[in-house]
Amino acid sequence: MPIKKRTMKIRLWKLLAAGIISCSAEQAAAQQHPVYAQYLFNGMVVNPAYPSMDEFSSATVVARNQWVGMEGAPSTGTFSFYSPLKATRTSIGFLAMQDKITIYSQTGFHLNVSQKVKLDDKLFLALGLKGGMEQFRENNTHLATDDPVFAQDQQYWKTDIGFGFMLYSEKFFVGLAAPSFHNFDLGNSVNKVAFKRHLYLHGGMILDVNKDIKFRPGLLFRQVGGAGIQMDVNASFLFKNVLWAGVTWRTEKTAAAMMQLQLTKGFQLGYAYDFASAGYLNGIQSGSHELMLNYRFSFTKGKTLTPRMF
Template identity: 35%
Template sequence: MMVRKFLFIIFLLIIVQSMAQQQYVISQYMFNGLVVNPAYAGIHESWSFTMMTRSQWSGIPGAPTTHTFSAHGPITRNKESSAGLIFVKDEFGAISFNNVFGVYTYRISFDRGQQHLSMGLQGGFSNFHVELSREDLIDPDDPALNSDYNSTFPNFGTGIYYSDKKFYAGLSVPFIVNNRLNQNEQDLSRQVRHYYLTGGGIFMLNHDIKYKPSFMVRYLDGAAPDIDITNSFLLKDIIWTGITYRWSNSIDFILEIQFTDNLRFGYSYGLITSELSQVSTGSHELVINYRIKKQHPKVNHPRRFR
C-alpha cells in the first residue's frame, strides 16, 4: 500500500511539473491566433467566434484534451480598438486548467492602411484543479487519495502583431506571472512563462492556388524551444490544405474548408513521430469559426491569412 501510494504521488508531481512547463499545444495556430497572442484581436475586421477541441495522444488513458472558445472584434468605428474573450479548458488525467481572459488591442495603420501593427493586453484568472477523489483513482483505504487540490489565481499577458498584404509576424507572452499552482509550501510546482513567436507569408502561384508558409516557436526557460513549420496551399480561396512538422514530435495534416464568407471548418490529424507512437494512434483537432459579415467593401478578404 505504501509503495503504491509513493509511486502515485511521484507520478502526480511529474505530471504537474510537466504541465507547468508547457502550455496547451494546438496544430491550427494560424487559424486560432487569439489563444496564443492577445494582439490578434480584431484582425478579422469583424466580430469572429472560434471553437476548438483537441484530443492529444488518442488511445492513452488520461491523455491531454483541450477545448477553447474565443471571440474578438473591433469596438470603434475606425477599427483601431478591439476587444476579445478567451476561454480555455485543458485537462490531463485528474488535472485540469481553466483559463478565462479578457483582451484589449490597439492597432496602428500606416502606408495608406496597407500595413498594421497591433499591441494587445489580456487579463483574467486561471483555475488549477486536481481531482484525486475521482472514482477511477480512489482507494478507499488510502486517505491520501481522497482529497482534491483547487486554486484560482490572476494572470495577464501581452503581445504585438504585424501584418500587411503578404506577411505577418507576432510575438507574445500570454501568461506573465509564474503563479504557484498549489498553496502547499512544500509543493514547488509553478506556472512557467512561455514566449511565442509566429510568422508567415502568402504567395500567389497562379489564379487559383496560393502558397502559405508559416511557423510558430514556443520557448520557456530551461527547455529547448518547440518549433512548428507549416506549408499549406489555398485552393480557389475555399480549401486550405497543409502539413505541419512539429520538431521531433509529430507531423500534422491540416484541412480547412471555407463553406461561406462567414463559416469555416478545420480538421487536423497529428501523426506521432516519437516513441509515443507505440501506444497512441495520434492526435485530432477540430476548429469551427464564424464571422459576422463585414460591412466595409474595401477591406481585403481576411481568409488568406487567418
C-alpha cells in the same frame, strides 16, 4: 483495494502525468498553454494582438483530443470571440479554455483588447493586452486512497495577464507575444507544479502561385520558462479561396496534417491530425485529433466578407 495497490495506482497516475509533461516539450506547454495545430485560424490563443489583423467579427470553437488510446491523455476545449469596434481601430475579445490531463485540469477566462496603428498605406502595428482568471484543479479523490496527502481535491485561482505585438500587411505578419507573463508555483511541498512564462515569436506570408492557388509558409518559436526553444514549421495551400490544405512539423518530434473547408461565406470547418515520430509514443496511442469550427461576420450591413489569409 489494498493500501499498497492504491498507493501504486496513485504513483502510476502521477508518473503518467509527469512522464507526459517531461517526455514531450509540446505537452509541457499543453499542461499550461495547450498547443494547437490550427493556431493560425485561432490566433488569439497565441497572441492577444491577433484580433486587430481581422476587419470582421469572429467566433471559434476548438476541441482537441491528444494521444487517443492512452489513459489520462490530454483533452482541450476552447472558445474565442473578437470583434472590431465601429469607427475605431480597437478590437475586443473573449477567450475561454479548459485543458485536462490525468487528474489535473485547468480552466481559464480572459478578456482581450487590441489596438492597431497605421504605419503607411499597407503596413500596420497592433498591440494586444489580455487579462483574466485561471482555475487549477487536482482531483485527488478520484485516486481512492487513504493517504491524507491525497485525501482532498486541490483547487487554486490565479490572475493571468499577457500582451503581444503584431506587425502586418496583406502579405505577411510578424508577431511577438507573452500570453502568460508571470511565473508561479501551485500545490504544497509534496505536490508542487511550476507554471512558467511562455514567449512566442511567429510569422508568416502569403504568396500567389497562380490565380487559383496561394501558398502560406509560416514559423513559430516557443520558449517556456528556462527550457530550450521549440519550433513549428508549417506550410499550407489555399485552393480557390475555399480549401486550405497543409502540414506542420515540430522540433518536439511531432507533425500534423490539416484541412480547412469554407462551408459558406461565414462558416469554416477545420480538422487536424497530429502524429508522433518519437519512439516512446509509438504503439501506445493513435495520434491526436483537433476539430475547429469558425464563424466570421460583420455587424456593419453591406460589408463584403473577404477570405482570411492569416
